[in-house]
Amino acid sequence: MKQEIFRLLREDEEFRYAVAGLIGLDEILKRLDRNEKELIRLREDMLKGFELMRRHLDALGARWGLMSEEAFREGLRGLLKEELGLKVEKWAYRDEEGMVYGYPSIIDIDVAIRDGKVILVEVTSHARPSDTVAFKKKAELYEKVTGRKPERLLIVTPYADEETRVACKKLGIELYTKI
Helix, strand or coil: CHHHHHHHHHHCHHHHHHHHHHHHHHHHHHHHHHHHHHHHHHHHHHHHHHHHHHHHHHHHHHHHHHHHHHHHHHHHHHHHHHCCCCEEEEEEEEECCCCCCCCCEEEEEEEEEECCEEEEEEECCCECHHHHHHHHHHHHHHHHHHCCCCCEEEEEECCECHHHHHHHHHHCCEEEECC
């Protein structure tokens, strides 16, 4: 059998090309296997890098959102106080019973008062339906603790989806938003 193969290699050009192709194919497959392993490692490294970058961007976005909310809140506070003559204060209370979130936590609300009428204001970069429920619970806690019933509940946000709009309407919260 071995001698027959050698004879075919010497005499049959087509057979020689076929064998050379198989040998080359084997070498190509070995290289592809090495390259595939390198590509898999590269893909894993890239995914780790993207995940790290996403976490950093999320952190920056959250920080920017908090800074933007605070800047907007200060502007709104100034406008309400200077232009409309409302007394504006930040109310903070330790909710030991967990009335708002289900566990003890610090609750804070922006409060505007004029002629004894209380308006509670929530400023957020993105209002969700869960935010409306939490805000309503904050208002109930405020009333329970201070004995003053809010006349109005306002959420001010640049973004609120349709579900949030419906939740606000059902809970008696006025929503001020662009989108």
